[in-house]
Amino acid sequence: MSEEQRMYPGIGRDERTTFAPYSAFDIPEDLRELHGQYDVAATAKRVRNFRYTHEWMTMMMGGWLATIPELPVKTGLGKLIWESAQAADELGKRLPELRAGRNPATASQASNQGYADLIQNIAGPESPDRTIEKLTGLCDVLMPHLIEVYEVTMRETDQICDAPTIELLDDATRKLRRHVAWGKDVLDRLCDTDGRRDRRVARTRDVTAALRACGGVTGDLPADAG
């Protein structure tokens, strides 16, 4: 080595290290830009809204198990319940990181009363002959809506500052897609007559209308959206 390599900077201007300078934009190239649509408080509110939904989805699916006669639906929901609870748990853990408190009782928040009513409406079908209504509200309407809002949130939030939220929404979205696909398979099988297909269509229409009317999970969905 012709020139002595300096490992650590000294106090004199000639005492710099010999390592080449790279900025955050160089290796690998980072094209992400700072600043997203949501500040810390807005993200915390969204996370509380999302957690509210996952907590209630967990509870409603638990309640349904006893009143669903189709065995594969009962057993299939078991995994959805656990994954929905895990999503709620991860969202709840994010809140203290967003300076939004550690009290689990305030970790979930409906965007508005209309959304809280919508969740009870989706949970509502009770008798054993209403599996189609149960799954349609959840898997055909609510879960696809969550996927859509999570994707928007992941795209619009600050990609670097809010990366932990993106990570957990990415995981939740991946699992929600699986849940929606499962629900579609089950509903396609259950809706094997025109009458049953009509029930699915009617339930989709009713729940979608209620979802639009309340502005969805975050309360700010335009009434004419999706």
Added chain:
Amino acid sequence: MKRFIDHQELARDSRFVRQENTLSTVMSELPDDVDKVVEVFEAFDPMIEKATRGTSAEALYDEYGPSFALVAVNDPLKPTDSAVKTRLMMRMHGIFVGELQALEGAGRSLWDFPDAPWEFKMNMARQCWDEARHVQIFEKLLDHVGAKPGMYPESTFLFECACSDDPAMRVAGVNRGLEGLACDVFRDMIRYAEETDDEKMKQAIDYVLADELTHVRFGSEWVREFTKGDPEHYERAQDFRRQVDKQFSFGGSRSDREDAAIPIATEVRKEAGFTEEELSELSTLSADGPSRVTIKAAAKILRERHKARVAAREGAPA
């Protein structure tokens, strides 16, 4: 969706037939007295007959009368027993519907107690997934032993006894009473699988048993948590668990007695967090009930009377 449902509201597909739960309750109170056992089973004969019609238990009823259930439940599972295949299928079916009801019980705990701590909901959500897998596992094990869902009548006794409206009692009943019973039954099934070199059954049930230990631990923790600072409430939860344990002993079939069909899995229960005192109590309260000698004598009388009745109905001499 309402909070708290009755056991009769548990939804099943068209394969299933339900059995009245009264008999299970009465069985837990039977004395060691042949005449009394005969009297009770004769009183329940029409109900037992009705529940067997259209199921694989129908042939057993026709052959043995109302005592078929008594013998099936109270005899240990032995590979050398000539009726072992039927007995195994009946026990496996009983476990299968027990898992179904445990799944439903855990699910209802999520819905029935919306204000419960989040950690409780997490535990119950995990239990839902576990019990759902157990239903899937036992559906496959039913197939493995040549049986199928709905083959025998289902008693919803487990759900009825364990699902209290009080959260401390619910976890005492479901997570400590019902899941504790599961520990006993699964330990015995593993013993049977070892004796018959059935590796598939042994491994699957050993995994299920591991899950059940976790569920018992959930129960132990949440009974303490829900009754914290309220010794009277804690004692009521313990009383409820004792009552459930008594009912789930099926008149001594599950006990420490030498002639028990299902021995108490003491070591497994200790691992799950049951105390020495609780195990001693369980041993005492499950020990009552008719002995196997009494049951066999009662079953013989019941079978003879059943045959006589059938013969009389058909107009032939008894």
